[in-house]
Amino acid sequence: MDKGQIDLVQLFKFFVKRKWVLLKVISIFVGFGILIIFLTRNHYQSSIKFIPESSSSTGAGDLLSQISGIAGAGFRNLGTAEKGISPNMYQEVVRSYPYLHQLSQEEISVASKEPQKIEDYILENIKPSVFQWIKRSVSNLFRTVSSSPPTIASEPVTYSDSVIFTRKELIPVFNQLREMMQLENDKEAGTTMITVESLDPEVSAQIAAKAYKLLAQYIVDNKTSKEVQNLHFVQERFEEVGANFLDAQLKLASFRDKNQNIMLSSTRITEERLQAEFNLQNTLYNNLAMQLEQAKIKVQERTPVFSLINPAIVSSQPSKPNIPLIMALMVVMGFIVSFLWLLVAFIRNEFSTAYRA
Numbered sequence: 001m002d003k004g005q006i007d008l009v010q011l012f013k014f015f016v017k018r019k020w021v022l023l024k025v026i027s028i029f030v031g032f033g034i035l036i037i038f039l040t041r042n043h044y045q046s047s048i049k050f051i052p053e054s055s056s057s058t059g060a061g062d063l064l065s066q067i068s069g070i071a072g073a074g075f076r077n078l079g080t081a082e083k084g085i086s087p088n089m090y091q092e093v094v095r096s097y098p099y100l101h102q103l104s105q106e107e108i109s110v111a112s113k114e115p116q117k118i119e120d121y122i123l124e125n126i127k128p129s130v131f132q133w134i135k136r137s138v139s140n141l142f143r144t145v146s147s148s149p150p151t152i153a154s155e156p157v158t159y160s161d162s163v164i165f166t167r168k169e170l171i172p173v174f175n176q177l178r179e180m181m182q183l184e185n186d187k188e189a190g191t192t193m194i195t196v197e198s199l200d201p202e203v204s205a206q207i208a209a210k211a212y213k214l215l216a217q218y219i220v221d222n223k224t225s226k227e228v229q230n231l232h233f234v235q236e237r238f239e240e241v242g243a244n245f246l247d248a249q250l251k252l253a254s255f256r257d258k259n260q261n262i263m264l265s266s267t268r269i270t271e272e273r274l275q276a277e278f279n280l281q282n283t284l285y286n287n288l289a290m291q292l293e294q295a296k297i298k299v300q301e302r303t304p305v306f307s308l309i310n311p312a313i314v315s316s317q318p319s320k321p322n323i324p325l326i327m328a329l330m331v332v333m334g335f336i337v338s339f340l341w342l343l344v345a346f347i348r349n350e351f352s353t354a355y356r357a
Contacts, residue, residue: 014346022338029334033326043320044201046208049193049310052087052219085219087185087192093218094183094194094211100174103214108206118207122176125199181211191309201315208312216306224302231295238288245281252278 015022085093093099104119182195194215196208221228252274259267 011343011346014349015342018342018345021342022335025338025341026331026334029330029337030327033330037321037323037326040321041199042318043197043199044204044315044317045195045197045319046201046204046312046315047193047195047310048208048212048308048312049191050212050216051191051307051309052090053305053307085222087190090185090192090215091183094181094215095178097174099214099218100177101170103207103211104170104173104177106210106214108203108210110200110203118177118210119170119173121203122173180207196312197319205312205314212308212312220303223304224299227295227299227302231292231299234288234291234295238285238292241281241284241288245278245285248274248278248281 104117104122106118107115108118108121109115110121180197182197184193184195185191186193194208194211196204196211198204198207252271255271255274259271
């Protein structure tokens with residue numbers, strides 16, 4: 001063999017003579033793949049696809065314009081509509097602690113068991129990884145060997161601030177939920193898909209449905225929060241003014257009943273005062289009734305609509321382990337390793353032969 005060159009004919013003959021090495025290495029990798037398949041528990045996927053649509057319904061907008069025109073210029077605008085959460089932000093929403101906490105508290109029906117929270121189901125079925133198992137075992141060993149006195153745990157600090165999440169014991173549950181759940185946005189088609197993978201096909205479908213409903217409600221609440229707050233305020237004022245209007249109406253009617261045939265100036269002045277109060281409360285009541293209808297229509301107008309394309313389906317085919325993919329990878333890896341091994345052996349053999357010559 002010339003320096004820096006490999007005789008392909010000799011290389012081919014070398015490979016043919018040692019084809020048993022190739023078969024042996026591939027067999028080892030195939031056996032390793034079978035072991036992986038045997039040790040991997042079956043997982044099942046369930047997906048739900050939907051189209052997040054903006055609200056701005058024409059019917060509600062037209063009705064709102066008509067009522068605004070009747071109410072007058074003073075009630076023509078309730079605020080400029082703001083955009084809600086973009087579909088590109090859905091991934092951040094479903095990975096946030098508040099969303100995962102609320103999802104973990106949802107109940108699902110597990111076969112042959114009473115309905116239980118998703119949190120309890122995950123805690124029952126979660127299994128630590130090899131690294132986590134080794135870390136836990138080493139930690140327990142050091143804790144057993146150590147002769148230091150146990151430390152007295154201090155009382156946990158509690159926070160009243162709603163922006164501070166204190167349920168640290170649920171972090172493993174949240175991490176597991178993040179691994180189980182994936183969200184994908186198709187910008188071209190304008191669709192969003194939530195995929196859940198678990199050990200039970202029915203559980204996967206139920207969690208996917210719960211995740212979809214919770215996400216939809218989260219987006220609706222976020223987009224209509226100002227309008228709902230305004231509706232509650234107007235509703236409270238309408239009920240308060242309604243009570244005052246009824247009270248003024250009853251006072252005026254009662255005064256007239258008691259003073260029908262009395263023509264005193266003080267009586268007329270009192271009646272005029274009660275009439276003016278009644279007119280004021282009547283005007284406020286009518287205006288607030290108009291604003292209340294406006295607020296209700298505004299909430300309806302701002303409420304986004306979600307079109308469900310594919311519902312969650314209970315799958316009968318496991319998504320893991322993917323037997324064809326695992327076996328194909330093992331065969332390819334076995335071939336590559338054995339090829340490199342034989343190639344290195346051939347080069348060393350040729351160089352040693354050339355050196356002896």
